[in-house]
Amino acid sequence: MQQHPIHNSPWFIRLLAWPALVLYAVSLLLYTIPPAHWWPMGIxxxxxxxTWLAFGVLLLLLYRFRFAYRRFWLYSWCMGMLVMSNVWAMHTFSGQWSTQKENHLLRIMQWNCEQLAGIDTFHNRFSTDRSVAVQYIRQQQPDVIMMQDFQNYASPVLWSNLSLIRDTLGYPFVHFAPYFSDTKPWGTNTEGVIIFSRRPFIQTGRVQYPNREYAPYIGWADIAMNGKPVRLATTHFVSMHLNLGVLPADTFGFIYKQDTSVLVTGNKLKKLRYFQAYHTTQAQTLRAFLDTCAVPVILGADLNSVPTSYVYSKVKGPLKDAFLETGFGWGKTYRNSVLPNLRIDYLLHHPQLQVLQMHSHTLHISDHKPLLADFGWR
Known part of the structure; x- marks a missing residue:
């Protein structure tokens, strides 16, 4: 009697095949199971x-050793291409970025500026870091700048970041949504999300996240583009501080007081479990806000989550991803990691809008890359 093909396969293939399929099948549910409900989905x-690439290598081995049901593994691997379409942008010949912009388009700059350092008067007013940011903004001339981790200092001994962009660079319309204000002997420091615009605001607002004393708001402002309203929204999902080691409890101050039990351990797995659970709450709140918007939205955000996450899928919903529309490759935006897939900063937009071009450039003043995109009506 002829032996079944599965019994002709080497033992290590039989050992790997079924457990790998189970793990891979579970991973395909990453858009449907929130990390708050089952933390391994975040990892x-x-x-x-x-995982997808490793499963592809295993698939080659299955075909090499003529493992039974290998076509089923092939179909499963191909299903993963739907997820990979959110990871790898395919516009190989998208063209070079042009600093010239037509008047009917809206140029948006999205950037987690990491406090926009270099503002103390013990150095030059425009220190090396600040001058780099100033030069970049002047060169690109965005109509709107949306920033996260933006800090402003009201002090006689420190320069104001808000004045720098509003007055020196010429963005007179400002909507600042600070989530904390800290008074020191030298003055007051405030941090939050902010929108600078060269076009007047029609209306502005902010939405607070629940269950947290200090969490960046959703800040939003409506402007007119070619006579029709567009809503600009920006937000920052809570940082996970994965690069911090074991630190004393008093290091984190009042902002992270409720997170002390996790942060002082320095354990990355605990931080991932803890903060990804709250990111789920933030994603659900942000999605509820986006669903109530009566005008087309452009969202600039640091979601602290990759495109293969429940958070990204929940926030994106029916919106379009500007990078996937025009870019190529991984599109990594977080600089301080060797992982190429850490695209955690986004420009998402309503389907009534289209992206004509998009650009990302490394500014060493921050651990995040800024995003630039030109938007128009379809």
Missing amino acids: LGIGWPY
């Missing part, structure tokens, strides 16, 4: 591209 989301 699988970060490592998903590598």
